[in-house]
Amino acid sequence: MAGETLPASSARGKDQSHQMATTIYHRKVGGRNQTLDTALRQIHTREIWGGLSANNQAAFAVKALRGPLPSNTDGVEFETDVAPTPGCSTPAEIFWYNDGTPGVSLASDGNHAAIPVKIRLVRYTQNNIPPVGIDWIP
Amino acid sequence: MTSLLTLFTADQPNNSAAVRPLTRLAYERTLGHAMPICAFRASRQLLTSHGVHFERETDDLGEYLISRFKVGAVLAAIQAYVDSTPSQFNLYVDVPGCRPAKQDPFAVASTLLVALGLRNVAIVWSNDELQQAFSTSPTPARPKLKGPVTFSFERKPTTKPELMAKKTKPLGARQHKMASAD
Numbered sequence: 616m617a618g619e620t621l622p623a624s625s626a627r628g629k630d631q632s633h634q635m636a637t638t639i640y641h642r643k644v645g646g647r648n649q650t651l652d653t654a655l656r657q658i659h660t661r662e663i664w665g666g667l668s669a670n671n672q673a674a675f676a677v678k679a680l681r682g683p684l685p686s687n688t689d690g691v692e693f694e695t696d697v698a699p700t701p702g703c704s705t706p707a708e709i710f711w712y713n714d715g716t717p718g719v720s721l722a723s724d725g726n727h728a729a730i731p732v733k734i735r736l737v738r739y740t741q742n743n744i745p746p747v748g749i750d751w752i753p
Numbered sequence: 754m755t756s757l758l759t760l761f762t763a764d765q766p767n768n769s770a771a772v773r774p775l776t777r778l779a780y781e782r783t784l785g786h787a788m789p790i791c792a793f794r795a796s797r798q799l800l801t802s803h804g805v806h807f808e809r810e811t812d813d814l815g816e817y818l819i820s821r822f823k824v825g826a827v828l829a830a831i832q833a834y835v836d837s838t839p840s841q842f843n844l845y846v847d848v849p850g851c852r853p854a855k856q857d858p859f860a861v862a863s864t865l866l867v868a869l870g871l872r873n874v875a876i877v878w879s880n881d882e883l884q885q886a887f888s889t890s891p892t893p894a895r896p897k898l899k900g901p902v903t904f905s906f907e908r909k910p911t912t913k914p915e916l917m918a919k920k921t922k923p924l925g926a927r928q929h930k931m932a933s934a935d
Contacts, residue, residue: 642814643815643836645815645816645836647811647812647813648813649813649814664813665813665814666812666813667812668812669810669812669817669819669830669832670785670786670787670788670830670832670845671785671786671787672781672785673785673786674786678812678813678814679814680814701882702788702848702880702882702883702886703788703789704789705789705792705843705878706792706838706841706877706878707834707837707838708814708834708837714786
């Protein structure tokens with residue numbers, strides 16, 4: 616049950632201890648925080664952040680969905696070589712807990728977990744954005 | 754697809770008395786770490802008709818339905834993101850909380866589904882990473898139960914006469930004394 620895996624040559628970073636093959640994930644618009652403003656910050660910081668989850672109030676978690684962003688869906692698509700926290704993901708949702716999982720850090724605000732990512736696609740075509748929308752690929 | 758009974762136990766008794774709904778506040782206060790045990794296919798209407806009352810909440814991934822329970826002393830939850838696969842729910846169990854309660858998380862999941870009368874739902878996924886950890890013995894995730902421990906205590910000689918007595922005590926004296934007592 617992995618997301619879409621990229622060739623090993625696309626893996627980034629120097630510390631190989633916590634890394635696995637780079638894998639593609641996405642986050643859709645509709646969550647509490649995945650707004651266009653958030654997407655722009657994710658591009659700028661090259662990080663995805665996550666707060667508390669319903670099932671663990673003791674650690675922050677970055678959450679995402681497996682695979683590329685579906686067509687006609689707004690959100691962000693990203694890749695990372697940080698492995699998800701073992702045993703915590705479901706067939707659809709991936710969790711990176713800031714509980715000692717290698718590669719997961721505490722975000723600069725102290726209230727979120729963060730993982731380094733490379734944003735592959737940003738698509739915002741609805742709600743409070745310019746009429747032409749945004750469909751950005753680096 | 755594997756049926757629940759073949760995945761978990763053959764004749765799981767209905768222990769509905771051990772299962773009770775839990776509020777969000779009580780659930781969160783425990784600071785447990787619920788991990789997904791399995792995903793099963795069922796309609797929301799079916800679950801509601803079996804007494805599962807969902808709350809609608811939102812986190813930074815999206816909106817989800819969740820129903821929280823306490824199975825014995827262990828927290829469990831049935832959860833599904835609204836935008837996720839239709840009619841598919843994840844069953845979570847507080848795995849670290851199973852250790853002090855000496856419970857197997859898979860047995861907890863099974864107990865919950867059976868108690869809710871959901872014995873025949875189709876299990877479409879089970880958490881292999883956890884299952885492997887709990888299927889071998891001794892397991893890394895389970896507490897290592899030690900056998901009975903016996904202690905013996907003998908005061909070390911500290912005074913000079915005691916030390917001298919110990920030095921002069923011939924080997925086998927104890928056995929000889931016991932034999933002579935008979």
